[in-house]
Amino acid sequence: MDTISRHLDEDASATLERLDQSLVDLSKNIDVFYSLFCGAAIFMMQCGFAMLCAGSVRQKNVKNIMLKNLLDACGGALGYYAVGFGVAYEGGTFLGTSGGRFFLIDYDNYIDFFFQFTFAATAATIVAGTVAERCKMVAYLCYSLMLTGFVYPVVVHAIWNSAGFLSAFNESPFRGVGMIDFAGSGVVHMTGGATALIAAIVLGPRIGRFYDEDGNPLDKPGEFAPHSVSLQVLGTFILWFGWYGFNPGSTLFISVPGYGDVAALAAVTTTLAAAAGAVSSMFFDTLLGFLSEGEAEYDLTMAMNGCLGGLVGITAGCSTVEPWAAIIIGLIAGVVYVLASNLLVKLKIDDAVDAIPVHFFNGMWGCIATGLFASRRFVTMTYGETYSPGLFYGDGNLLLCEICGILFIIAWVTVIMGPFFIALNALGMFRVDPIEEKVGLDISHHKGAAYDLTGPAEGDVAELAEKRATAHGKSGFEDSA
């Protein structure tokens, strides 16, 4: 009996060990799969930004903006591979300085790099739209590499690296809490948005937007109609889709018990905030228009950008706020967008695609909203028992951390990018020649216009019609020409 029992035990032991190892292996692979899916979805946001920006600019600058969008994804990949990833995630007080992540030289968690790269590329591409139609290609590439290689990674290091001084993952986090910025309202969107704001100020408005060619202020801002609203809507939907990788994917792992709940909550709050943002932005704008003009018009651009504002606004708190709070956050985000957009016009800051109101202002709002609405149960679920909820749940520490994070991002980006853009500008490397701007960058730098919608020669169509008529006694396609 004993022998049999022992025999069973030994078998069982081996089987147990094998099962245990199998489960570990399987979990690891599932996490790779999860980050692959989420990363691919986030990568599609590059496509979304490209379509949104291209649709927003005038026909004469379409190729230019799309080339910038494509190249910042590419430059972002190379720059983040070489330097950025190490700066962001290696150990170090203010930035990662040593270790295997640089050039992936001694780091084998490749999927982690892939996933993190998609975030860096997102931060970089936010700026493209704002400076569209007047920024030099070389300046754009320089700034873009600098952002993905250095500026953005330092922000990541501060807030997401456990060695970071603002990080919620720090062993002894700031104010016992640290900054909660789950998917990057601050880290990604404010960093990109703040860069865009500084760039827009230094670069100045497009000719004819607030000033005429000779620099005289216009009575009324010139409106530059987007060349294709279809592309804008396409971009918006693709971005929304990508956000389902961006927010839920920020759990980084899906095999860890409880992480499914976090990802699910993020999917729901993301959806509700986007929906609320679109609705509030459009109707708020309709209301403003009705009050001033007496006519109720529904502005698609407002709905789109409000939707994106809602998405940016929920990004920090997507895993810590209640669904009802996500709706409130989205509703306010829509209003924040409209007000910020009007404010920029008042300040004569020219943002060709309104990326600053969407990413910078709603990025700020997202951080603040987290400090207000983060609920006790979800903070516990996502970060653990020792963390504090938002102000509306009776604790002000988190809000304080969020505000510090906001100030840090603004300060850091300003200190680095401000002088950089000013120097570029002083060297005449930032802005294209006025005549090139008027002609548009596609013809002046990219071998011609983005579209050629010319149809066939009328003579040819007539000849074909004739030929068919002879053959069949009728033509049958003439109408369609």
Next chain:
Amino acid sequence: MDTISRHLDEDASATLERLDQSLVDLSKNIDVFYSLFCGAAIFMMQCGFAMLCAGSVRQKNVKNIMLKNLLDACGGALGYYAVGFGVAYEGGTFLGTSGGRFFLIDYDNYIDFFFQFTFAATAATIVAGTVAERCKMVAYLCYSLMLTGFVYPVVVHAIWNSAGFLSAFNESPFRGVGMIDFAGSGVVHMTGGATALIAAIVLGPRIGRFYDEDGNPLDKPGEFAPHSVSLQVLGTFILWFGWYGFNPGSTLFISVPGYGDVAALAAVTTTLAAAAGAVSSMFFDTLLGFLSEGEAEYDLTMAMNGCLGGLVGITAGCSTVEPWAAIIIGLIAGVVYVLASNLLVKLKIDDAVDAIPVHFFNGMWGCIATGLFASRRFVTMTYGETYSPGLFYGDGNLLLCEICGILFIIAWVTVIMGPFFIALNALGMFRVDPIEEKVGLDISHHKGAAYDLTGPAEGDVAELAEKRATAHGKSGFEDSA
């Protein structure tokens, strides 16, 4: 010896328990991941519908239709969150009346809400295209909220809620079988399509489609060419992509043993039916054209809509029919589309994007096809041993259930939406003013046209050419202007 043995046992017991729990946790998280992926893919169908509809309408209504597409996704999210989800899935005879799903107030399976929302939004957006170019925005928003909040959820309750009187998941299902509508040929597509049909009848055709401005019938229907076939094709491909979330995703879980087989079958039948639908629809139309006109033309619109018809047609039975049957279902779906499209023209019912033939008629066909082709082995695999296969496998009960389901959906939608649309119309809230319709809704309600393809001023181009010629002794870009 005994002591050792006991010791091993105790260890083993604890390890076993831990492993068991780990497996449960992991399975749950994988299911979240699965629904996240499928839901995100289905959400992209909103983009697909927007592009398809936008491409199909005239240039003067592009912004209007896209705004409707965006807002019904947003309104759908909010309405389904507040009311629809509860009505659909809470207990109750005819509709869910109480419980935690309303406002997600006491329901923590968030991913379930996310996934189900994407279906509700799909049902809502189907109607947008049909009533395009003439329906008022406010009317659209009202109907859209009503559909996602109430009409569609009641159909879900009847057919997918285990408390539903037609549900295959009912403890004692109708005729011992219940209605098999795996991913919603009936629940989603017929509900949307029937609403579109009623709306189109009440709203009447666009000016110049069957009648001239003064209401005199035209000799020949006016053809309104789609403004961009590229957008239509883009939309079609995105919809097809989304269907890989829609159909396989309707297993709801992927961790359950055997569900992988169901999802895999659904992916294959979906592919084959779509392919067969495109081919049959296009060649059937080519044949009809050749017989009447003597000229063989290949109509891309037919191929696209036939493809979508095949997708709708396989949606009910995707997990219960053999691959060869999927091809037959698709082939017939293509013909159903062409015939239904012609029928609508005969009846002078104006559907701006042919959504009624695709969703309503092929939704019906999908339900009937399931009643005919559901195979014994796959019904058993997907639903269990006690369920009956289709008529071609010797049992008529399933077909009977499908027909009852079809009749129920038509009756329910008609009873609710008929009076609703008639009332809207009587109040003058349904249709825009004729002059607005002629001008197009973009200019009359949305601040201007969707496109501005104006290039640079010729003088500026000449000036730049001159300048470069001076600088380099040649210009090098003049051709491309």
Next chain:
Amino acid sequence: MDTISRHLDEDASATLERLDQSLVDLSKNIDVFYSLFCGAAIFMMQCGFAMLCAGSVRQKNVKNIMLKNLLDACGGALGYYAVGFGVAYEGGTFLGTSGGRFFLIDYDNYIDFFFQFTFAATAATIVAGTVAERCKMVAYLCYSLMLTGFVYPVVVHAIWNSAGFLSAFNESPFRGVGMIDFAGSGVVHMTGGATALIAAIVLGPRIGRFYDEDGNPLDKPGEFAPHSVSLQVLGTFILWFGWYGFNPGSTLFISVPGYGDVAALAAVTTTLAAAAGAVSSMFFDTLLGFLSEGEAEYDLTMAMNGCLGGLVGITAGCSTVEPWAAIIIGLIAGVVYVLASNLLVKLKIDDAVDAIPVHFFNGMWGCIATGLFASRRFVTMTYGETYSPGLFYGDGNLLLCEICGILFIIAWVTVIMGPFFIALNALGMFRVDPIEEKVGLDISHHKGAAYDLTGPAEGDVAELAEKRATAHGKSGFEDSA
């Protein structure tokens, strides 16, 4: 004590068995999910190709090319279901001849078929762009079915089927190694690209490209501007996205220990090669242009196609080369693209979308690069200990196998498709009538142009303005008309 111990053992045994089975079941389902995601992403490449090709052609052939893109996906599904899948993966020396895969008659691993179909469809659609603007629809459909049903499957059989004579999975592989072509630089892209090359040679260039209407050679090649660069960029991004299914998905399974590492490596190398390809191609072209014209221009088309070239180039070796090697492979791929594109122009071979440089030449480069750069540790990780690394790691056998594979693909495609296209051409079934070509295929065969951007009648706009002015004392929308 003994009794208790035995009791525990029995329980434990049962539980162990159940857990073991659960893990097997779960793993299987996760693999289905993985292939579903990757297959869906690859399917989106159909959309990417359609947009890229449509954008690249002239406005008068947009519907034609998109119809071809849609129909080859559909034909591919049906042809691969009926014949191709069996030919590719059943046993047999040169091609699969018997067994259950034909018509899926006796094969129940449905997800495997779905995933493999997406590869076949990719191979088929590569040709569409090259022969655009002049190839007859019927010829295209014939060739397309032949490719997915027979030509491509034979290549698959040789290289990916363990029975194949070049396969790395063969029990005694060629030169002890076999050809490593992980995701198909050779199998998919060269096969499609070689077919495109032969087709382009037989079909001849478009009128006005290298010769005028009467066949006299032109002094300078006619440049046909793409009708929409926006669609091209959209297509490029979608293709890049799809590649995250194509390359990582080629592990086929994700549940197998270690396969997560392979998929992760593939995601990273894919990203880096795409980025490097875009950058090198654009700057290399800029450099060439600067040397010959003295003007630095940035060509978006170069960046896009270089990016795609990098993706094709990394496809064979994505799971066996180091990240730094992926960058080198991408950099060279960009240069290969530019040189091959120029070479085709020199040889007066007309490729409407430059698919031959991207897919054929970089497909070859991808195979060679694998023979050079495959690293010992990653070959071992992906294929096992007995396999050899590339030449730069001291072993020439792999490179030899790659070259044999390249020669085999070229020979096989030439032998079959050469006579086929020549016969089609001789029968007058390959190329459209010159007048049809000049008018464009959309009007001559597809019922009219792809776009109708006509706005509203000016009179109607004026009438509405008048009406509103009367109503409100102002119009408020006149500007936007």
